[in-house]
Amino acid sequence: MPRIERLPEPHVYPAYGIYLLQSQHRLVRRLKRLYEPSVHGHKTWGSSFLLMDYLEHEPMNKKASVMEIGCGWGPAAIFCAKKFDAKVTGVDMDPDVFPFMEVLAALxxxxxxxxxxxxxxxxxxxxxxxxxxxxxxxxFWDKLVKPLSKLITRALKSGVERVIITDPGRPTFYELADLCSKKHDVSLQEWFAVQPNHFTGEVLEIRARKEKKEED
Ligand SMILES: C[S@@+](CC[C@H](N)C(=O)[O-])C[C@H]1O[C@@H](n2cnc3c(N)ncnc32)[C@H](O)[C@@H]1O
Structure with missing residues (x-):
């Protein structure tokens, strides 16, 4: 069993070696007075723990560069920075998510x-x-499937080695997996996270398709 960890103050919780904040935490409440994420980036979502768990089993190289897209509060990016000493960038269309990511990074x-x-x-x-x-x-929306599929293709062509996307199992996510499987090597697996609670979903890993060697 893991050792008991005393937390520094209420509404802070640990998962996969990092600390996160609940909505009731005083810093989150204060930030929410000033910033209003408007495209669902208003909390840490359960799928981010699937990503952390998956990367514990299928790790990345230490100090590599990682981009978290649709990062929201950036929990997975912060995990990669902490666990793998990664050079991370959080990308989001909503500028109001970044103050929350900054506070979690500082924590x-x-x-x-x-x-x-x-x-x-x-x-x-x-x-x-x-x-x-x-x-x-x-x-999570129909209109996100094609832009994400095109982004993944662009990323693999630009030299990105692995693309990993986790999801609770929305129809739009399976559509994305399907589109990717037509062009790239794809692995889609059911997965569960055990911290901070049990959470079940899917992990999609996409890599560039290996060119077949020409016959002699
Ligand atoms: C459900 S939240 C997930 C946040 C974070 N990944 C997590 O697991 O906690 C979705 C995030 O995607 C961002 N997002 C939605 N559509 C986007 C787009 N077209 N381009 C970039 N970010 C987008 C939202 O602003 C939001 O922060």
Missing amino acids: NDVDVASLVSKYEDLTSKQLTGQKLLIGSDIC
């Missing part, structure tokens, strides 16, 4: 760069140099 003593961008506006130049592209619960 965990890591640095996270931020970039305001829609999926469709992320360029090959911005993607070049990233080893891993991650996202949790980012494909």
